[in-house]
Amino acid sequence: MSVQIRVLERDRTFTPLGIRFWDAALDTPVTDRLQVHAWLRDSAYPPVPAVRSPSGVYAFHRLPGQASAEKPAGDDARPETDGPAGEFVIAVDDPGGRYMGAAFSVPLPLGYRGEFLSGGPQPGKAYLFPAVSRPVPPGVAAIRADLADPDTGAPAAYAVLSATVGGITRTAVADEAGRAVVLVPFPTPERLRQGSPPADTRAATWPVSLRARWEPAALRYPFPAREGMNPAWAARPSLKSILDEQRTALVWTDEGQVPAVEWTETLVHGQELRLRTTLAGGGSAPTLWVSAGASPP
Incomplete structure (x- = not known):
């Protein structure tokens, strides 16, 4: 006996926004539980x-103004390109304290299917940057600095610090107190790569090339201070303004010398590197001095 199945109704649901977050230090997906929210800008x-899927993607349902995209009318509908336009601001918080909070904007429709930044003309990844309280993973170097304005002593909040070691570049974002930690994998010592007999890797050293960017006037704050929102979001600059819109800073590695836009330190295997400004009278300042938005010499 054959059975005929007749489809009485078809329910098609589309998720207009899903985000997978990546660890900026290890370049791996973030597996920690996060708190992620989306707000329709200026509304x-x-x-x-967001709801976290078993695969680690944070998906948004019932976004304001997106009902027609979430329930497309027909099988030939293309909500990823033809859905209603809207700009959403994303807030990311890590209850575990491993990653810095983040804010960034996402315009809908994305124009492609899949996770945010997985398609389009310039695919990328939604990176989260390490908080200074994050435990340092094995095999990873920690380069720490408390960044400050040399004229006022104020913290260089949300400055960007980049370090290149062994051809690998990693970036850190300073918190509101100017504290930053760059986490970058220790390179394999040259003797081990060449197949030499076992060696004491504690003696291995590498040059570290460093740069900083800081320009408070370039920072933009997408969340308003208002009732019903986390008050910490209003004080959080957008990641785009932090990473892309701050100019190169002049860094005073030595009070008695000309500041630099790029300088070199030495990283020792298994040891943290702490960056400080050397004072003219000898000794070191507790902070590394950076001048905001300076033009390179």
């Missing part, structure tokens, strides 16, 4: 929390 709607 009175409350923020919408």
Whole structure:
């Protein structure tokens, strides 16, 4: 006996926004539980929390203004390109304290299917940057600095510090107190790569090339201070303004010398590197001095 199945109704659901976060230090997906919210910019709607999928993607449902995209009318609909336009601001918080909080904007429709930044003309990744409280993973070097303005002593909040070791570049974002930690994998000592007999790797050293960017006037704050929102979000600059819109800073590695836009330190295997400004009278300052938005000499 054959059975005929007749489809009475078809329910098609589309998720207009899903985000997978990546660890900026290890370049691997973030597996820690995060709190992620989306807010329709310049609206009175409350923020919408994301739901974490088993694969680690944070998906948003019932976003304001996106009902027609989430329930497309027909099988030939293309909500990823033809859905309603809207700009959403994303807030990311890590209850575990391993990653810095982040804010960034996402315009919908994305224009492609899949996770945010996985398609389009310039695919990328949604990176989260390490907080200074994050434990340092094995095999990873920690380069720490408390960044400050040499004229006022104020913290260089949200400055960007980049380090290149053995051809690998990693970036850190300073927190509101100017504290930054760059986590970058220790290179394999040359003797081990050449197949030499076992060696004491504690003696291995590498040059570290460093640069900083800082320009408070370039920072943009996408979240307003208002009732119903986490007050910490209003003080959080957008990641785009932090990473892409701050100019190169002049860094005072030595009070008695000309500041530099790039300088070199030495990394010792298995040891943290702490960056400080050397004072003219000898000794070191507790901070590394950076001048905001300086033009390179």
